[in-house]
Amino acid sequence: MNTAQTDTLKTAHQAFDYFTHGLATGEWQAFLDMLTEDFSFWFPIGPYHGLNIGKARTEAFLQYVSDTFEDGLTVTLDRVMSNDTTVVFEFRDEGMMRGQPYKNRVAIAFDVRGDKICAYREYFGSDGKSY
Template identity: 60%
Template structure:
């Protein structure tokens, strides 16, 4: 394996800080400003499930995320792993999802090229509780 480019974790960390800020405040423009024009993202569930392409689609996704977390979502970073072009951030999160308390663990991976984030993938520890009949 090649030695990681020192810019990769720095750009990704800036991205994670702006991502966290967006989740907490709903202010996404600083994060969106770090995205490459050919940005793509992958999300595991819902309307945005699967591969999504473009900054406009990303803006719609992050706007949607802010709309379902009343009062924002707070992240606590628990781990970071990286290689030549990808940085993975593990975290705990807490907030209110559509009026209900929400706590989860997750991970996001940012792929970096130069000073831009070119891709994002999110992995969640989703627990499905069957509804009572």
């Protein structure tokens, strides 16, 4: 593994730790602090479907996530793949979504620039939204 890939992986793992903390608790500030000013994210469904740009839009999205999963989500990491600029995390999450049992399989990609995350993409396929 080269130095660029090692640094990218270290930054992305820190961001992922902050991201999963946000999913569990609704506390997103540490994750937000790791984002570049021109941060963008892509989400597959709902009111944030497609490409979203800017920290204000990101903050609104993360609040939407916290409101949707008000008791938080637990995450089980399955695998991590990376290159010099992008790290992909595959994981399972579960909890309650608007009072109903929820579980899912998710892949998220973080694009890293320096010691910040400049982009995020999320993909998911259901294990079943209820047990």
